[in-house]
Amino acid sequence: MRTRSSRGALGKRLSSSDRATIHDVARRAGVSIATASRALSGRRRVTPDVADRVQRAAEELDYRPNTVAQALRGQSTRIVGMVVPGIGDPFFTQIVEAVEHDLAGSGRELLLCDSRHDPAIEARRVRALLERQVDGLVITPCDATASVPAVREAARSVPTVQMDRYVEGDVTDWVGVDDESGVNQAVAHLADRGARRVAFVGGAPAGSTARVRLEAFERAVAARPGVTVAARALGDFSVEHGRRAARELHASGDLPDAILCGNDQIAVGLLRELRAAGVRVPADVSVAGFDDIGYAALTDPPLTTVRQPVPQLATEAVRLLTAPPAPARPPCRIAVSPTLVIRASTSP
Amino acid sequence: MRTRSSRGALGKRLSSSDRATIHDVARRAGVSIATASRALSGRRRVTPDVADRVQRAAEELDYRPNTVAQALRGQSTRIVGMVVPGIGDPFFTQIVEAVEHDLAGSGRELLLCDSRHDPAIEARRVRALLERQVDGLVITPCDATASVPAVREAARSVPTVQMDRYVEGDVTDWVGVDDESGVNQAVAHLADRGARRVAFVGGAPAGSTARVRLEAFERAVAARPGVTVAARALGDFSVEHGRRAARELHASGDLPDAILCGNDQIAVGLLRELRAAGVRVPADVSVAGFDDIGYAALTDPPLTTVRQPVPQLATEAVRLLTAPPAPARPPCRIAVSPTLVIRASTSP
């Protein structure tokens, strides 16, 4: 009468959540729990007759393995943790969706955390995930420097891959797009359409993508004779920042020929505000974004943008998480090439 | 030499993920593991001096409790499972974000699953969550009838709350908005603005919200003399469905005065396509949505819509999950009143 279930067998079942354990299955099948375990897992040969009996007993009792116990015993939870700066950002949403899908395909689950763009919260969430013995961690560190300790700590105890953004130093594997290439394609496109004075509205360079895209922008413009930087507006990767930048640009009375945005959220806000101000896109000014979130095709005019191959990024990340932990293998960086999607916001 | 950590103490530490256990802390502090546990948890009085020593030992060893072991022992994982039809849908994204936030506030984590609008996948995900001994489950069942078994199974073994959609029968608690009220407000508003012929573009009534909103629409129109149903287009809650409906409506050459959409995604697609076809909103036709997702304020024209108080819904859901399991308390239904947000898509 040791287990909760045998209490149930006495007719004193306290609640329906009193589930059958492997003990119950073994008893019912008339074998030891070891044999029951072997039969159920199929990882070891068992007499066919015995296997059948165990199988049937399990079904009759509606047996469900307790994965918590399996995890404690087997040192693997089959849970992967994920920390993103903001679940609500459509780009991160896409990534979360893709990672969850890939994990589900291999019987793993996703423990999702939102750091709310705050390194302190992020550090706490990472710690909580580690205490939960996650098998791996996917993180988009919100700050290139302030997030270093959290990422380091994660990497010390569990396979960790940074996605999209990364922290300073070669701390862990990283998967993302080649921002330089993406920005280059966008600037080349804008220049080809005749833009001479190009503005950049992006994120403040606390996160790596914000910085890298800005720098790539500067280089891309500098590399093109006749093209100059009309303005830079740095804030966060939000719709609101886009709106603000649009108002300022418009108020300055000196619109550039084209505006490249650090991400689509910014571009969406910018487009909205430009329209409200009566500025015509692309006639008066061309606008391009970065990410290709779902809504990019729905703005008016539809947004030209640099598409991130999200499913591929997710697959690479999950693959790295599972990769054989080659002893002291140096961190790798996988930069997938993005493609420019040309829509009406940059062409008549 | 029983624990992995004592292996480490022998200098044979195999990997840095060889974490200190409570045994190590106890040994270092010179107390028993029970005392260490008590000191660390603070749930029982301990001599101040001893408490200090344990605390220090824990810090020095960088001790982290193993929550898997705590869960196995304590019958609580502090993990809540969540299953939604589609992570990518902005409305569900908002809900996930809000639930995650509320859970984090009470030291719990969110195990997120996407059923991809498929009852079979949904059932598998629910089962996986139950095997993981989640403390509770929040689910938006994709189908009012096909999802019944999965929801029932969940409810049998763990506190479960349905959010937004629900299945037939009083199976579990439910939290959502009062769809009837929301649709009524929208129809009243459209009628007030002079609409006589009103169309409905919504979801096929497999999910509960789709059905309820459609029925509420029929009733609301019927209750208003002079107002009639111009058309019904039922599909899924997607942008694409909205686009398709707009094309059909336009091709029919007989536009209604106003269109109420089953959700904002549909409305966004509809607005896009109407604009492409040269139909003016709201001059030629008014359009209203449901949910008030972030982009509703960013469409052109901005979308009038029924706002769901997402943070409140999430808070209620989390509260119900934690509510004392009054024995055989009948399931409750919490229907929060939504508010109509009037924007330019229905008024000049």
Next chain:
DNA sequence: TTGAAAGCGCTAACAC
């Protein structure tokens, strides 16, 4: 092939 038993890391009786 099968069973007995150890033990994953932790908490809570139960003694002292």
Next chain:
DNA sequence: GTGTTAGCGCTTTCAA
């Protein structure tokens, strides 16, 4: 107030 000990449910030696 502190230590000893019995498990939580499972998998995997190690013997038989």
